[in-house]
Amino acid sequence: MSKKIYGLIGRNIAYSFSQKYFEQKFQKLFLKECQYHIFDIEEISEVDRVFQREGLAGFNVTIPYKVQIMDYLDLVNEEAEAVGAVNTVALKRDKRIGYNTDVFGFSRTLDVHLKPSHKSAVILGDGGAAKAVRYVLEQRNIPYLVVSRGGDFRFEDLTKEEVAMHSLIIQCTPVGTFPKVDDCLDFPFEGLSDKHLVVDLVYNPEQTAFMKKSIKQNAKMVNGFFMLEQQAEKSWQIWNDE
Structure with a gap:
């Protein structure tokens, strides 16, 4: 079974609970093919490297990139557009789509x-x-x-x-x-x-x-x-x- 990669992008985010939270979720659901990574990047342009990861299915976005990430997406859903910030990105049908779950x-x-x-x-x-x-x-x-x-x-x-x-x-x-x-x-x-x-x-x-x-x-x-x-x-x- 091909692996599915999820993660979190931000800066100085080693403190984040997200990796532990999702790894526990994967264990409970017996999803051995799923992984969650911390993508700690210094500049938003480095997100291009994240998008190239094989198996990437989506990621969360935190400080300080919730606004800047919008320039790297194909679509932003209506609610996130109204908010003016994205904290969740999904890769679907070869499109990078932004949402706001905050x-x-x-x-x-x-x-x-x-x-x-x-x-x-x-x-x-x-x-x-x-x-x-x-x-x-x-x-x-x-x-x-x-x-x-x-x-x-x-x-x-x-x-x-x-x-x-x-x-x-x-x-x-x-x-x-x-x-x-x-x-x-x-x-x-x-x-x-x-x-x-x-x-x-x-x-x-x-x-x-x-x-x-x-x-x-x-x-x-x-x-x-x-x-x-x-x-x-x-x-x-x-x-x-x-």
């Missing part, structure tokens, strides 16, 4: 944790994951404020009063990810309360410095692991749909 993963996270009192949001960051978060919030008619280093509203502009006004906070940057676990965004944590839901999309470590400081303010805290599981399962479904 949308599914974040939407499922909100299904579990969102309450009617969470009426507006602050999104921290403006990368690929933040684009998916924005798309989901727009679908649910939840207004949001985007805070980023280079945007119209910057981190230094964010006050505790502004934070207090928005009961949903989504941390979409990689700050605090292993191995830099002590790093933390400059954020007015004193604006948080027990009325806040804070979602940090980082999943390694299980509790980032940002999460720990949020918990001290009695905010309800969710990390990115559930979202990651959900988007991984959606990726698997996409790769195996005919």
